Amino acid sequence: MMTALGDPTRQAIFDRLSDGPSPVGELAEGLPISRPAVSQHLKVLKDVGLVTDHREGTRRVYQVDGAGLAVLRTYLDQFWQRSLAAFEKAASEQKGKNDDPDD
Amino acid sequence: MMTALGDPTRQAIFDRLSDGPSPVGELAEGLPISRPAVSQHLKVLKDVGLVTDHREGTRRVYQVDGAGLAVLRTYLDQFWQRSLAAFEKAASEQKGKNDDPDD
């Protein structure tokens, strides 16, 4: 999931989809790469659950998957929580060893 | 920044550092790769501002940078916000065209 957003192009696509659903061709127009390349990126994003797709006539519309985004957010929050805990722990330990503010 | 955490190994390192500061050698022991490889990953993480380092005797201790983590979080929140807006927009548009809950 994180690796999926690791690629800048995929990030750009996901970024674009965050503004609303879009068909493949329309996405490709705003990017400096070919349409098949966009398709391949979309496949990756879809496989990790960050986007969903559905047919709409002859085109295929992609949009961000809220559930996938939630997973990503939760994942990031874990880092956040643990890092915060580590900070506090370090701070208290630091406090213990120099509550003498002389140096 | 996102590309920095895109690599699984770097993710593992960052994950480990989220539990508290650690010197390079100690990190390398818990990973299936060589110590120089860990050093290289740490350099990447440091360059994007996700970790900081300081000397401690003969070892170099790394720890997650709270500011960098905050940036990452803010970045993710942007996706979240915009996606949410897109969802609501789509929902209201959908509602307009079939407020007849028959089918």
Added chain:
DNA sequence: GTCTTCGGTAAGTGATAGCTTACCGTAAGT
């Protein structure tokens, strides 16, 4: 029916990224 639009898939290529070993600098111990 035919034609056109749209997009996924296959095959092939080139660049990049992660890994290794070898080496060197720096700080502490003796």
Added chain:
DNA sequence: ACTTACGGTAAGCTATCACTTACCGAAGAC
């Protein structure tokens, strides 16, 4: 002073990955 511990950097190799063109299937327009 010498030795050891620790870790950053260089050089080189390999595999992965993003991209291209070519092709084909599916759904609408005529």
